[in-house]
Amino acid sequence: MSPRSRLALRLKTAIALLLCSAAAAAHNFHMGMADISYNPNTGGTEVVHTYTAHDVEALLGNLYQRQFDLSDADDQAVLKRYLEKRFYLTAEGRRLPLQLVGMQANADTLLIYQELPGTALPPDTALYNGMLTDFLPQQINTVNVGSGKQVRTLTFDAAHAEQRLR
Amino acid sequence: MPRFTILALAILALPARADDIQTVLIGGSRASQLGVADSANAGSVSQQQLDQRVNYRPGELLEAMPGLIVSQHSGEGKANQFYLRGFNLDHGTDLRTTVDDMPVNQRSHAHGQGWTDLNFLIPELAARLDYQKGPYSAANGDFASAGAASVVVANRLTRGVASAGVGQNGYRRALLADSPEVSTPWGDGSLLYALELMHNDGPFTRGDDYRKANGVLRYSQGYANNGFHITAMAYHATWNATDQIPLRAVQDGRLGRYDNIDPSDGGGARRYSLSGAWARTGADSYSRVSAYLIANQLDLYSNFTYYLDDPLHGDQFAQPDRRVTSGLNASHSWHQHLDGDRSSVTTAGLQLQNDNIHNGLYHTEARQVLEITRRDHIVESSAAAYLQNAIRWSDSLRTTAGVRADAYRFRVASDLAANSGNARDHLLSPSTSAVLGPWAATEVYLNAGTGFHSNDARGAVITVDPKTGAQAGRVTPLVRSRALELGVRSEWLPGLQSSLSLYRLDFDSELVYLGDAGATEAGRPSRRYGVEFSNYYKPARWLTLDLDLAYARARYRGPLPEGDPAGDHIPGAVQGTGQLAVTVDAGGPWSGALRLRYFGPRPLDEDNTVRSSASLTLNGRLAYKFGKSLTLELEAFNLANRRASAIDYYYTSRLKGESAAVDDIHFHPIESRSLRATVVKTF
Numbered sequence: 001m002s003p004r005s006r007l008a009l010r011l012k013t014a015i016a017l018l019l020c021s022a023a024a025a026a027h028n029f030h031m032g033m034a035d036i037s038y039n040p041n042t043g044g045t046e047v048v049h050t051y052t053a054h055d056v057e058a059l060l061g062n063l064y065q066r067q068f069d070l071s072d073a074d075d076q077a078v079l080k081r082y083l084e085k086r087f088y089l090t091a092e093g094r095r096l097p098l099q100l101v102g103m104q105a106n107a108d109t110l111l112i113y114q115e116l117p118g119t120a121l122p123p124d125t126a127l128y129n130g131m132l133t134d135f136l137p138q139q140i141n142t143v144n145v146g147s148g149k150q151v152r153t154l155t156f157d158a159a160h161a162e163q164r165l166r
Numbered sequence: 167m168p169r170f171t172i173l174a175l176a177i178l179a180l181p182a183r184a185d186d187i188q189t190v191l192i193g194g195s196r197a198s199q200l201g202v203a204d205s206a207n208a209g210s211v212s213q214q215q216l217d218q219r220v221n222y223r224p225g226e227l228l229e230a231m232p233g234l235i236v237s238q239h240s241g242e243g244k245a246n247q248f249y250l251r252g253f254n255l256d257h258g259t260d261l262r263t264t265v266d267d268m269p270v271n272q273r274s275h276a277h278g279q280g281w282t283d284l285n286f287l288i289p290e291l292a293a294r295l296d297y298q299k300g301p302y303s304a305a306n307g308d309f310a311s312a313g314a315a316s317v318v319v320a321n322r323l324t325r326g327v328a329s330a331g332v333g334q335n336g337y338r339r340a341l342l343a344d345s346p347e348v349s350t351p352w353g354d355g356s357l358l359y360a361l362e363l364m365h366n367d368g369p370f371t372r373g374d375d376y377r378k379a380n381g382v383l384r385y386s387q388g389y390a391n392n393g394f395h396i397t398a399m400a401y402h403a404t405w406n407a408t409d410q411i412p413l414r415a416v417q418d419g420r421l422g423r424y425d426n427i428d429p430s431d432g433g434g435a436r437r438y439s440l441s442g443a444w445a446r447t448g449a450d451s452y453s454r455v456s457a458y459l460i461a462n463q464l465d466l467y468s469n470f471t472y473y474l475d476d477p478l479h480g481d482q483f484a485q486p487d488r489r490v491t492s493g494l495n496a497s498h499s500w501h502q503h504l505d506g507d508r509s510s511v512t513t514a515g516l517q518l519q520n521d522n523i524h525n526g527l528y529h530t531e532a533r534q535v536l537e538i539t540r541r542d543h544i545v546e547s548s549a550a551a552y553l554q555n556a557i558r559w560s561d562s563l564r565t566t567a568g569v570r571a572d573a574y575r576f577r578v579a580s581d582l583a584a585n586s587g588n589a590r591d592h593l594l595s596p597s598t599s600a601v602l603g604p605w606a607a608t609e610v611y612l613n614a615g616t617g618f619h620s621n622d623a624r625g626a627v628i629t630v631d632p633k634t635g636a637q638a639g640r641v642t643p644l645v646r647s648r649a650l651e652l653g654v655r656s657e658w659l660p661g662l663q664s665s666l667s668l669y670r671l672d673f674d675s676e677l678v679y680l681g682d683a684g685a686t687e688a689g690r691p692s693r694r695y696g697v698e699f700s701n702y703y704k705p706a707r708w709l710t711l712d713l714d715l716a717y718a719r720a721r722y723r724g725p726l727p728e729g730d731p732a733g734d735h736i737p738g739a740v741q742g743t744g745q746l747a748v749t750v751d752a753g754g755p756w757s758g759a760l761r762l763r764y765f766g767p768r769p770l771d772e773d774n775t776v777r778s779s780a781s782l783t784l785n786g787r788l789a790y791k792f793g794k795s796l797t798l799e800l801e802a803f804n805l806a807n808r809r810a811s812a813i814d815y816y817y818t819s820r821l822k823g824e825s826a827a828v829d830d831i832h833f834h835p836i837e838s839r840s841l842r843a844t845v846v847k848t849f
Contacts, residue, residue: 059389061390062389062390062391062392063321063322063389063390064293064320064321064322064323064324065293065294065318065320065321065390066212066213066214066293066294066320067210067212067294074324077324078324134388135389135392138449
């Protein structure tokens with residue numbers, strides 16, 4: 001498939017998903033996203049997560065039975081523990097040292113920035129992604145690996161938590 | 167960024183619907199109650215807000231509920247005194263307190279109906295406090311007419327904590343708590359453990375020597391809304407008590423303010439519980455089952471009238487109470503989308519509770535039994551079923567309607583055969599609410615509901631007064647309450663949450679505490695009107711202001727008993743209360759809070775001729791953080807060192823050497839200014 005038609009297909013899928021979510025019961029539609037790409041300027045691999053703030057607050061709220069403020073540093077540290085348990089990269093049987101760079105909470109979304117400093121992804125890298133899938137069984141996490149024209153899209157859910165990236 | 171990502175972000179930016187059952191369930195933990203609460207007076211206090219409060223004793227945690235005053239009338243180990251909505255709730259009647267679905271109110275208790283002893287609660291483990299006032303929820307039954315306070319104990323702590331504190335008046339406390347992740351053959355979970363040891367003497371001439379040991383162990387798996395926990399709790403305490411003293415003896419110098427009359431007063435308490443809860447959340451439904459087994463033991467020696475009844479041996483009496491309480495709560499909620507924007511949540515529930523009680527009343531001297539006034543074995547069983555439906559008609563109208571059916575059975579085996587017997591009663595309690603708005607961040611609430619409190623089983627089957635031998639009238643087992651309320655909640659100013667409630671609450675029989683007998687008595691019908699104004703203002707990230715004002719007018723209603731010259735004021739019923747708190751936390755090492763509490767005057771007799779005075783106390787807290795995990799906290803109680811009463815009663819007593827009985831105010835002083843320093847390490 002040519003790059004143009006691949007992009008066109010992705011656009012159509014995205015529009016279909018958008019219409020789906022608007023028409024159907026939106027509250028049953030839980031999505032997360034992670035973009036993994038190599039940054040040639042820093043020489044490291046960056047991961048940018050996007051989740052619905054509402055869902056993350058509900059998850060932490062049901063773990064600790066109190067309200068959380070995702071813009072508060074202490075509360076972010078609690079989410080970091082969950083993140084490190086539910087999202088990690090492995091290569092050659094070892095976990096890659098993914099570091100948390102920061103979090104940014106808006107009214108509706110939560111962005112999480114991670115970095116694998118000084119290295120690109122090894123060829124046999126596998127990703128375990130169970131973000132929110134233990135709390136929301138319908139959660140679907142989309143992962144885009146690569147950038148520009150070399151993007152590979154993977155879908156993770158409760159049943160498919162670990163997949164090879166390449 | 168690839169276009170796919172942009173579109174995907176657009177999908178995620180769609181606002182999550184407020185009727186999503188996952189988020190509605192923990193909606194109670196959100197600071198804003200707009201769109202969530204069913205009445206203007208309901209709310210939830212988070213762990214962080216609870217931490218910033220200055221608590222002299224664990225029961226005071228409940229003062230986070232606006233309008234509630236918590237006090238103590240003797241010995242620290244006793245259940246606290248509670249005042250709310252114009253009620254002198256004494257030891258907890260008409261305020262339903264639960265800790266994780268376990269009832270804390272003890273019914274048919276030796277010392278007072280609804281005895282609420284929160285000394286087994288470790289404040290650091292409280293994840294939040296949910297409260298509501300008035301009988302407007304079908305899920306709350308016995309003792310919930312003035313309000314309901316629900317303490318949620320955490321399944322997990324975000325960090326482990328070890329603390330050691332010392333203070334004036336013999337205060338010492340040590341705490342260790344953590345919740346490590348554990349792997350078991352049944353899955354991964356969390357094991358929460360906590361151990362607390364405490365000692366306190368108070369300002370009294372004969373120190374309380376209050377010694378407490380508290381332990382909690384909880385294994386939990388999953389989430390609060392989708393998981394389970396099993397918990398074991400153990401509590402043991404002993405104390406001396408300085409009971410209330412007569413004002414006349416303090417005024418003429420016979421007694422110092424912190425003196426006692428009977429140095430052998432005091433007691434001991436134990437509580438052991440095993441409990442568990444399981445919850446499951448589906449796409450459109452939520453189920454919860456919880457069960458508990460609680461063993462409570464109390465030995466209490468009090469002397470309130472000194473040498474009135476027995477000039478030789480004194481009037482000390484013992485009120486032992488040993489019980490095993492077991493129960494089961496189950497509920498199922500299901501959520502439906504109706505056409506358009508409408509949705510409905512229907513909840514059906516079942517609550518079963520059984521109490522197997524051995525209690526009594528003995529006449530004692532220096533804790534040695536002289537004579538048994540009464541001794542009883544009570545089995546009190548109750549079953550309740552409720553159904554509640556909440557409909558969201560549009561973005562500006564929600565209604566709730568519920569009905570609850572309760573059935574009680576009392577079986578009393580008394581040492582006096584004439585006072586043994588069985589009684590049964592049942593009650594149907596409907597309730598309804600309507601919420602209009604929000605418009606301009608303001609909601610209007612209309613609530614109407616019915617509730618009840620049960621009376622002591624012994625009073626429901628009594629025929630002969632065990633002390634005097636005279637004929638004794640029986641009380642109805644279940645007493646109905648009816649309430650109406652109009653409330654407004656607004657967040658019209660950024661950072662300000664205000665609520666105003668106007669209410670009327672009727673009781674078919676008011677439970678009154680008899681200060682001299684140390685017992686509750688089912689009294690006359692009552693009516694109270696009141697207004698509550700609560701404000702929570704956060705004008706900046708570092709500053710929080712709390713202002714709560716409440717005023718209630720409580721009177722007996724209906725015709726007076728024949729020949730009774732008494733008036734219609736309810737003794738001890740609080741009128742005005744107020745709280746002003748300022749909390750400062752700039753995120754840096756320093757943080758602090760100051761809290762001013764106003765406890766208004768109360769009539770002490772039915773004619774309002776004797777009144778207690780008002781009291782104004784100031785408590786403060788200052789904390790300094792050394793790095794991420796070490797904090798030094800300083801707490802000060804009664805900063806202004808005011809000499810006020812924690813409680814006042816008006817009754818007849820006689821001191822040794824007095825030739826005749828005297829009617830007088832008897833009071834228990836609040837603690838003098840005291841400081842405590844605690845070092846807290848989190849790990």
